[in-house]
Amino acid sequence: MCEANVYMEKNGIEELVLESVDILEPQENDTFRMVTIFGEQKIIRGRLKGMNLVDHRIVFTAENE
Amino acid sequence: MCEANVYMEKNGIEELVLESVDILEPQENDTFRMVTIFGEQKIIRGRLKGMNLVDHRIVFTAENE
Numbered sequence: 001m002c003e004a005n006v007y008m009e010k011n012g013i014e015e016l017v018l019e020s021v022d023i024l025e026p027q028e029n030d031t032f033r034m035v036t037i038f039g040e041q042k043i044i045r046g047r048l049k050g051m052n053l054v055d056h057r058i059v060f061t062a063e064n065e
Numbered sequence: 066m067c068e069a070n071v072y073m074e075k076n077g078i079e080e081l082v083l084e085s086v087d088i089l090e091p092q093e094n095d096t097f098r099m100v101t102i103f104g105e106q107k108i109i110r111g112r113l114k115g116m117n118l119v120d121h122r123i124v125f126t127a128e129n130e
Contacts, residue, residue: 002067002118025115037119050090052119053067054102 003037004056008046014059018042021058032060068102069121073111079124081116083107097125 003022007014023035031045046060068087072079088100096110111125 002069002121004118022119023115023117028111035105046066048091048113051086052088053069056067 002056004051004053004058005036005046006058006060008044009049009059017044017060021052029063052059059064067118069078069116069118069123071109071123071125072127073109074114074124077105082109082125086123098105 003020006017020036049059049061051058068085071082085101087102114124114126116123
């Protein structure tokens, strides 16, 4: 399966937000809806920093520059 | 490998932009840098609409609402 783990970077430190994310969709107001392969949903607020799919990593940052 | 294919949606029609994308990073001015698993780079301008990693799909839209 090709799901990814979503991390939030705050002050240079990454924290795992949600594992096994399949669907990621931008919503309003800098939020993103995530759905895991198990059907769990979660909303994250932040800015997309980057993703590395081969490493199963999607990183957001809390900074709004 | 867990790369994805990037599509651009224009007027409701999806066009394949780049296959086997590993890295995706937002840049300035609504552009995103993509790097494939083969090291090929490409810049796309648009708005992220959503992604479905299990289906290896990342969709952008040309609309700037």
